[in-house]
Amino acid sequence: MTSTPCPIRVxxxxxxxxxxxxxxxxxxxxxxxxxxxxxxxxxxxxRLDNARVEGSxxxxxxxxxxxxxxxxxxxxxxVLEPWEPEETRTEVxxxxxxxxxxxxxxxxxxxxxxxxxxxxxxxxxxxxxxEWAYVQVRARSDADVDWMxxxxxFNLRDKSEVEEGAEDEDLPFEYYGETATxxxxxxxxxxxxxxxxxxxxxxxPWKQMVLxxxxxxxxxxxxxxxxxxxxxxxxxGQPYGVHSEVRNRVYRRALYTHTPGRVQYRIRVPDAxxxxxxxxxxxxxxxxxxxxxxxxxGAEPELLLEETYADEENWGQRSIDLSHMAGQTxxxxxxxxxxxxxxxxxxxxxxLTGSAVTNRPNVIFYVIDGGAAxxxxxxxxxxxxxxxxxxxxxxxxxxxxxxxxxxxxKPSTASFMTSLQNSxxxxxxxxxxxxPDQIRTMAEHMHDAGYETAVLVANPNAGTLSNLQRGVDxxxxxxxxxxxxxxxxxxxxxxxxxxxxxxxxxxxxxxPYWVHFQTTDVHRPQDLPAGANFSGLFASPDQRRxxxxxxxxxxxxxxxxxxxxxxxxxxxxxxxxFYTVWQALYDESMAHNDYQIGQLVERxxxxxxxxxxxxxxxxxxxxxxxxxxxxxxLQDSLPPRWNRPILxxxxxxxxxxxxxxxxxxxxxxxxxxxxxxxxxxTLLDLIGLPMPEIMMGQSLAPLLLGREDREPRxxxxxxxxxxxxxxxxxxxxxxVIDGRWGASLEINPRPPDEDEDEEDALWRRPVPLxxxxxxxxxxxxxxxxxxxxxxxxxxxxxxxxxxxxxQALAQxxxxxxxxxxxxxxxxxxxxxxxxx
Numbered sequence: 130m131t132s133t134p135c136p137i138r139v140x141x142x143x144x145x146x147x148x149x150x151x152x153x154x155x156x157x158x159x160x161x162x163x164x165x166x167x168x169x170x171x172x173x174x175x176r177l178d179n180a181r182v183e184g185s186x187x188x189x190x191x192x193x194x195x196x197x198x199x200x201x202x203x204x205x206x207x208v209l210e211p212w213e214p215e216e217t218r219t220e221v222x223x224x225x226x227x228x229x230x231x232x233x234x235x236x237x238x239x240x241x242x243x244x245x246x247x248x249x250x251x252x253x254x255x256x257x258x259x260e261w262a263y264v265q266v267r268a269r270s271d272a273d274v275d276w277m278x279x280x281x282x283f284n285l286r287d288k289s290e291v292e293e294g295a296e297d298e299d300l301p302f303e304y305y306g307e308t309a310t311x312x313x314x315x316x317x318x319x320x321x322x323x324x325x326x327x328x329x330x331x332x333x334p335w336k337q338m339v340l341x342x343x344x345x346x347x348x349x350x351x352x353x354x355x356x357x358x359x360x361x362x363x364x365x366g367q368p369y370g371v372h373s374e375v376r377n378r379v380y381r382r383a384l385y386t387h388t389p390g391r392v393q394y395r396i397r398v399p400d401a402x403x404x405x406x407x408x409x410x411x412x413x414x415x416x417x418x419x420x421x422x423x424x425x426x427g428a429e430p431e432l433l434l435e436e437t438y439a440d441e442e443n444w445g446q447r448s449i450d451l452s453h454m455a456g457q458t459x460x461x462x463x464x465x466x467x468x469x470x471x472x473x474x475x476x477x478x479x480x481l482t483g484s485a486v487t488n489r490p491n492v493i494f495y496v497i498d499g500g501a502a503x504x505x506x507x508x509x510x511x512x513x514x515x516x517x518x519x520x521x522x523x524x525x526x527x528x529x530x531x532x533x534x535x536x537x538x539k540p541s542t543a544s545f546m547t548s549l550q551n552s553x554x555x556x557x558x559x560x561x562x563x564x565p566d567q568i569r570t571m572a573e574h575m576h577d578a579g580y581e582t583a584v585l586v587a588n589p590n591a592g593t594l595s596n597l598q599r600g601v602d603x604x605x606x607x608x609x610x611x612x613x614x615x616x617x618x619x620x621x622x623x624x625x626x627x628x629x630x631x632x633x634x635x636x637x638x639x640x641p642y643w644v645h646f647q648t649t650d651v652h653r654p655q656d657l658p659a660g661a662n663f664s665g666l667f668a669s670p671d672q673r674r675x676x677x678x679x680x681x682x683x684x685x686x687x688x689x690x691x692x693x694x695x696x697x698x699x700x701x702x703x704x705x706x707f708y709t710v711w712q713a714l715y716d717e718s719m720a721h722n723d724y725q726i727g728q729l730v731e732r733x734x735x736x737x738x739x740x741x742x743x744x745x746x747x748x749x750x751x752x753x754x755x756x757x758x759x760x761x762x763l764q765d766s767l768p769p770r771w772n773r774p775i776l777x778x779x780x781x782x783x784x785x786x787x788x789x790x791x792x793x794x795x796x797x798x799x800x801x802x803x804x805x806x807x808x809x810x811t812l813l814d815l816i817g818l819p820m821p822e823i824m825m826g827q828s829l830a831p832l833l834l835g836r837e838d839r840e841p842r843x844x845x846x847x848x849x850x851x852x853x854x855x856x857x858x859x860x861x862x863x864x865v866i867d868g869r870w871g872a873s874l875e876i877n878p879r880p881p882d883e884d885e886d887e888e889d890a891l892w893r894r895p896v897p898l899x900x901x902x903x904x905x906x907x908x909x910x911x912x913x914x915x916x917x918x919x920x921x922x923x924x925x926x927x928x929x930x931x932x933x934x935x936q937a938l939a940q941x942x943x944x945x946x947x948x949x950x951x952x953x954x955x956x957x958x959x960x961x962x963x964x965x
């Protein structure tokens with residue numbers, strides 16, 4: 130994101146000029162801009178339109194990308210040796226313009242595992258990984274397989290040093306990065322994978338770069354080139370602007386310039402004024418001197434900060450006291466210089482605040498990743514898993530039947546952060562699909578309204594892997610104490626997040642603020658350490674030890690331990706007994722997270738912030754994607770395998786609570802079904818911010834505030850889709866919860882393969898639409914489509930019309946952004962309430 134508002138331009142690769150580049154935000158570039166005020170937190174990086182920028186020219190010696198062009202032989206790239214004895218060695222051969230990589234079947238005699246895997250790698254000269262931005266892979270494939278992908282790996286491992294039974298024992302590299310799904314239509318595709326992100330805690334230099342491939346069966350892919358792009362090159366497109374940059378696993382929204390550079394703002398200093406910001410550099414070998422000064426009319430500038438900074442691994446957080454200038458209009462200048470002209474300098478989240486009191490509340494959006502309403506005592510569960518949430522429910526409003534609109538974190542979080550369905554944003558193409566830049570996120574709405582913003586998440590699917598760092602002053606998604614993708618997942622994320630929240634509040638004490646928590650305490654609950662708070666509350670130490678032995682036996686018998694696995698018969702273990710203990714472990718981790726929420730709220734009260742805080746408690750999905758579907762697994766007999774609707778409560782029923790002292794009456798409970806898509810419009814409505822032109826949720830504020838203009842509730846829609854890489858069409862499920870009934874319509878089902886085996890056929894639903902009686906079948910285990918043909922016809926027509934609306938709405942968010950809808954499409958969208 131950059132801002133260059135005046136019609137003065139410089140070439141991207143121009144040398145440093147003696148003359149200054151001057152930019153004003155007023156209508157005429159030769160008129161001084163009006164003074165900025167800080168009645169709300171003033172985000173200086175967002176006000177470049179009002180700034181005067183001098184210097185900051187892009188240098189001519191920006192580091193070049195490193196490229197391997199496979200049109201020529203590249204002998205330094207080598208084949209990754211098979212990691213397991215049964216794996217087939219990857220074959221490589223040359224074509225006219227590419228390196229063809231052919232994967233062989235792992236073991237064609239093993240019916241449970243015939244995935245083709247392999248890879249190539251190259252030694253790199255002990256790079257510092259944080260100096261690199263992207264690995265760009267250009268490739269093509271026309272492989273006749275249902276799925277194929279690749280992963281970026283870092284640093285090869287010695288198999289003899291890998292601990293047996295470790296969660297990542299099957300990975301030949303030390304750290305793994307982003308993945309990509311291969312588009313198999315024979316065209317050349319470019320895949321961008323971030324170089325500065327990985328699962329696991331990174332240590333040491335970058336020694337090898339690995340491209341690991343997998344496919345459903347034997348397949349090939351042709352590599353045309355691999356390019357590694359340095360971070361400095363990503364800043365070469367504009368002389369200055371705004372960019373999200375990471376240091377020591379902390380992402381900051383930063384104003385960047387090139388040295389020597391000066392950014393000057395005319396501001397009116399508020400009472401108790403202070404400027405909070407971070408200092409950052411890209412290279413430690415070229416220190417940057419940062420200066421901050423302020424001058425009132427006709428006076429000499431007062432130097433407020435002068436510091437030479439060279440720590441490329443950390444942000445330098447600084448606070449500047451401006452209280453002695455209260456009431457004055459001053460020119461506030463941020464200046465940088467270094468010995469190497471053109472060096473990138475970063476001013477992280479420069480924010481001016483004062484003592485002004487706003488009527489807008491602080492907002493805490495607290496998402497329990499994998500939080501199942503069915504297993505919370507505040508929702509009637511028979512174990513006391515959420516006693517503190519019970520207290521909070523007495524102080525606010527609770528929705529009995531709230532649903533995530535998808536079954537797992539990535540599509541669900543992206544949707545409730547935008548109030549748009551998964552299919553409208555393009556569906557899933559890769560594991561790293563970003564929210565399109567055209568769509569404003571909740572963080573961007575709040576930041577643009579003057580809120581200080583922070584995101585503290587334990588699951589990168591709720592962060593940068595979805596491009597949700599936009600509009601965020603500070604984001605932390607990878608933690609020293611635990612990792613979501615890796616070997617040290619201790620499942621006490623809430624405790625560490627809350628500590629980081631208070632650290633952020635000390636650095637940025639202004640109000641109002643918005644913070645998004647997304648904890649993973651209840652994900653894989655068996656990883657809650659024995660002896661931690663609430664460990665042993667519902668499962669005794671002996672039960673836990675026995676359960677771990679069962680778990681290991683099932684893992685050894687067959688990869689995957691789902692309710693339908695053959696491992697139960699192979700091991701003779703009791704499925705219901707196994708999942709009964711697993712449920713107890715889940716309940717313990719839920720009690721842990723509930724306790725930590727209580728600790729957070731009690732400190733908010735002690736700090737005097739509670740009375741002006743709007744707390745929203747929710748979840749991104751239910752228990753199924755947090756480990757297992759207990760509602761299904763604890764049944765004595767299992768329903769058909771194809772019977773797996775998203776609307777099953779243990780897949781998508783989530784908590785949803787709103788607490789705002791003095792504004793939302795306590796003790797309210799609502800029984801009508803609502804969607805997580807409703808959170809964004811409700812929040813904006815509650816605090817008086819404008820609604821987006823396009824949204825698919827509906828504000829719940831009229832209910833919460835007791836207004837007379839309550840709108841009728843729409844049925845809840847659930848939506849989850851993936852892109853078929855061969856045809857380009859979306860495949861998936863569109864579902865509706867409508868009072869007593871729930872319906873699930875399969876859209877564009879994949880035709881059966883000629884060689885589809887009996888196992889695959891068991892997962893194929895017999896009819897396009899499945900129908901459920903939610904009143905008499907809580908877990909939606911039995912479709913009643915055969916008993917109610919009239920309802921099948923009704924909901925098929927309803928969901929097909931809904932699908933047409935989703936497809937029309939998706940045209941607004943094409944890459945070109947210039948799609949035009951016809952009058953019929955517009956009318957349909959307005960009638961459904963999607964266009965305001």
